[in-house]
Amino acid sequence: MGSPALPSDGAQDDAHLRETCLSTELVEQGKFLQWRRDRVQLPDGREAVREYVVHPGAVMIVAVLPDGRLVMERQFRYPVGMTMIEFPAGKLDPGEGGLACAQRELLEETGYRAQRWAKAGVMHPVIGYATEFIEIWLAEGLTLEERHLDEGEFLDVFAASQQELEDWMTQGRLTDAKTIVGMMWLQQWRAGAWQPDWQDVATTG
Structure with missing residues (x-):
């Protein structure tokens, strides 16, 4: 792009x-x-x-399953009082790089490891009142292990197709800004308008 x-x-x-x-x-x-x-x-x-x-910054992961569906989460977000549909995401720990954070968060929240990773871009979701930035990562070659949620963290993991997500966006069921931006990158990639710079990462350890 x-x-x-x-x-x-x-x-x-x-x-x-x-x-x-x-x-x-x-x-x-x-x-x-x-x-x-x-x-x-x-x-x-x-x-x-x-x-x-x-804000320390965060990452979001657009993780693609072998059948083409996306790894999604449902999580109650207290500030808005709603259960939201989202791509997996999480904040950076001190000194942690974006890829390391993306790998850690994907495994902890969903139980998936990915063999291939590509950075799509960075978004600033609330420029009027916060320093927060979110790195957007794509992940492929998923293998399922055991997830390890943080204490006090409750969320559902499920799979959805791109079409389902697009329908939920138009219906107003999917309103999370970072997930909508992640969908933009996914659509550009799958339409051939942008090609990710993939890197292979070991899935063990």
Whole structure:
């Protein structure tokens, strides 16, 4: 997938848009999230306050079974009070790379190991109030082992076809933003508009 055209005539200077941090304050430290309040200087010289959540980053895995169906999860998400249909995903541990995290999360949550992996891209799901980014990974060559959920983690694992997921999206049953973005990459790949850069990874150990 090529880079989108800029709205200008090619100039990439964004100095007239940038905000500069003047001071930062830790408002609250949670188990793995921070809430910060910064004082910033606007491009016109005035000052403003920006409040945001610091997130360690995460990965999402579009895992393809031998029959072409996708590995999916159903999980209750407390902030929205709903059970959501999602691709497997999880947050990065300190110092952990994206691929290592994707391998770990896929095994822990679903019990699957994958032989082939390819990074599709990165998304920023909540740019207005959080630093969170999500790396999107594709996985093939799956073998099923035993999953190891974290304490207090409850989720169902099931398989669904691309058509089923597309239908659920149009029906409003699948509304998770990261999963919808993962579907975009899957559709581009299967349509031949984009080719993943696959790498083989040992499935033992």
